[in-house]
Amino acid sequence: MFFHSTRGKDKNKTFEEVLIQGLADDGGLFMPDYWPEVDLSYIRKQESFLDIAKYIIPLFTKSSFSENEVEEILNNTWHDFDIKDLINIKPINKSIKILELFHGPTAAFKDFGLQLAAAFFNKSLNKQNKTAIVFGATSGDTGSAAIDACKKFDSIKSFILIPDGNMSEIQRKQMTTVKKSNVFPILADGTFDDCQDIVKKGFQERSFLRNNQNLLAVNSINWVRIMGQICYYFYASLKINKLSKPLNFSIPTGNFGNVFSCYAASKMGLPLSKIIVGVNENNILDRFFKSNNYSRSKVIETISPSMDISVASNFERLIYDFYLEGDSKRCSEIYLSFPNTPITIDKDMWEKTRKLFLSYSVDDINTYKCMKSFNAEYNYIIDPHTAVAVESVMQFEGSLDYETVILSTAHPAKFPKTMNKADLNISNIPSSLSSLIDKEEVAIKLSTSDNSIFEYIKQNN
Numbered sequence: 001m002f003f004h005s006t007r008g009k010d011k012n013k014t015f016e017e018v019l020i021q022g023l024a025d026d027g028g029l030f031m032p033d034y035w036p037e038v039d040l041s042y043i044r045k046q047e048s049f050l051d052i053a054k055y056i057i058p059l060f061t062k063s064s065f066s067e068n069e070v071e072e073i074l075n076n077t078w079h080d081f082d083i084k085d086l087i088n089i090k091p092i093n094k095s096i097k098i099l100e101l102f103h104g105p106t107a108a109f110k111d112f113g114l115q116l117a118a119a120f121f122n123k124s125l126n127k128q129n130k131t132a133i134v135f136g137a138t139s140g141d142t143g144s145a146a147i148d149a150c151k152k153f154d155s156i157k158s159f160i161l162i163p164d165g166n167m168s169e170i171q172r173k174q175m176t177t178v179k180k181s182n183v184f185p186i187l188a189d190g191t192f193d194d195c196q197d198i199v200k201k202g203f204q205e206r207s208f209l210r211n212n213q214n215l216l217a218v219n220s221i222n223w224v225r226i227m228g229q230i231c232y233y234f235y236a237s238l239k240i241n242k243l244s245k246p247l248n249f250s251i252p253t254g255n256f257g258n259v260f261s262c263y264a265a266s267k268m269g270l271p272l273s274k275i276i277v278g279v280n281e282n283n284i285l286d287r288f289f290k291s292n293n294y295s296r297s298k299v300i301e302t303i304s305p306s307m308d309i310s311v312a313s314n315f316e317r318l319i320y321d322f323y324l325e326g327d328s329k330r331c332s333e334i335y336l337s338f339p340n341t342p343i344t345i346d347k348d349m350w351e352k353t354r355k356l357f358l359s360y361s362v363d364d365i366n367t368y369k370c371m372k373s374f375n376a377e378y379n380y381i382i383d384p385h386t387a388v389a390v391e392s393v394m395q396f397e398g399s400l401d402y403e404t405v406i407l408s409t410a411h412p413a414k415f416p417k418t419m420n421k422a423d424l425n426i427s428n429i430p431s432s433l434s435s436l437i438d439k440e441e442v443a444i445k446l447s448t449s450d451n452s453i454f455e456y457i458k459q460n461n
């Protein structure tokens with residue numbers, strides 16, 4: 001299995017090259033050369049999430065790692081979860097179940113993708129006798145999951161930019177209280193977009209790297225994160241109906257990584273009915289799915305900060321695979337003139353949307369309302385991101401066939417202020433979060449308007 005770019009120029013890449021490179025040289029996103037077919041009867045015989053991962057992951061990694069190597073990596077990949085099988089499925093009513101993906105050490109679903117990324121990074125670095133810098137920006141949960149996943153590997157130093165933004169105090173503390181010699185949280189005086197610009201610049205310049213050192217991207221376009229997420233769609237389907245009937249999945253979305261993982265699973269054979277794409281007021285995806293208009297607008301700060309984006313970076317993969325059916329020339333044209341020219345797909349192509357996708361945008365007021373009413377009705381507290389997915393499902397109730405699985409992407413205790421405002425009291429705060437309250441924060445403050453961030457990395461490298 002090799003990989004190629006959605007924009008056509010970068011191709012015949014091994015898994016390891018894709019892992020280390022992150023983004024393709026032509027600016028596109030990496031795709032597998034074909035969708036590997038999953039033997040559903042084999043999955044039906046499996047029990048755990050890990051069993052499924054051991055079948056799915058090697059479908060993508062053969063170009064770089066032997067089966068034995070992958071097996072060994074996976075045995076040690078997902079760690080510090082607070083329940084044995086990593087995921088809990090909570091039945092809500094006859095037609096709805098919640099997939100709790102927040103039982104990892106940072107209490108958000110990003111642990112699934114980033115622990116896998118870190119494990120493969122480390123293996124690759126060790127094989128090549130190299131070290132690496134992880135350099136990224138975070139608007140919420142990516143930074144903490146990346147730091148947590150990488151901190152145990154001496155071959156990796158993590159430099160994470162934390163913007164002036166509205167991430168919760170807990171989210172910030174998850175990064176600033178780690179106190180390990182290979183972890184460097186940076187409080188940057190700029191917006192998330194400013195931080196992303198610096199990261200982009202860093203990936204072009206690479207001036208702070210030493211010889212024989214890799215620069216690694218942990219943002220959601222890295223294919224390895226998608227792989228980790230594909231596994232839990234098969235797991236959900238196995239546990240709910242032994243993959244015997246299609247399911248709907250309602251997914252709270254920002255960069256479209258989690259939705260694309262669901263789409264990928266369906267291309268590999270997962271029985272799927274509809275994907276419900278739930279967004280907050282940053283509604284670029286909803287505008288596309290409803291009216292074929294993918295146009296960038298300013299980021300609005302919401303109570304679901306991990307979904308506050310102006311463009312959904314993984315969406316290029318869907319445009320390429322689903323709408324353009326692999327036409328990399330057209331994909332390249334479209335994206336080279338975006339965001340100046342909004343994306344509109346030929347009408348007959350765009351009509352395919354309704355076969356698979358429903359979408360909805362939820363504002364903060366209705367997110368609050370949903371958290372409250374869900375607790376009142378089902379005695380179950382959801383976080384604001386999950387509430388976006390719940391509220392979206394409510395719009396389509398009655399018109400959906402089959403059961404619906406709502407992805408719960410974060411533990412509500414990550415957002416205490418929002419919970420307070422909603423008058424919701426969480427009784428079971430994970431110890432990984434409650435222990436943060438009294439810890440001392442250590443982070444350097446740096447400017448995004450000069451070279452100080454690159455200088456800082458160089459000094460500490």
Ligand SMILES: *Cc1c(COP(=O)(O)O)cnc(C)c1O
Pocket residue numbers: 108109110140141142220252253254255256257258259306307385409410
């Ligand atoms: C990152 C994140 C999302 C959005 O995931 P994407 O894959 O970027 O769409 C949703 N909820 C939470 C809690 C997150 O951390």
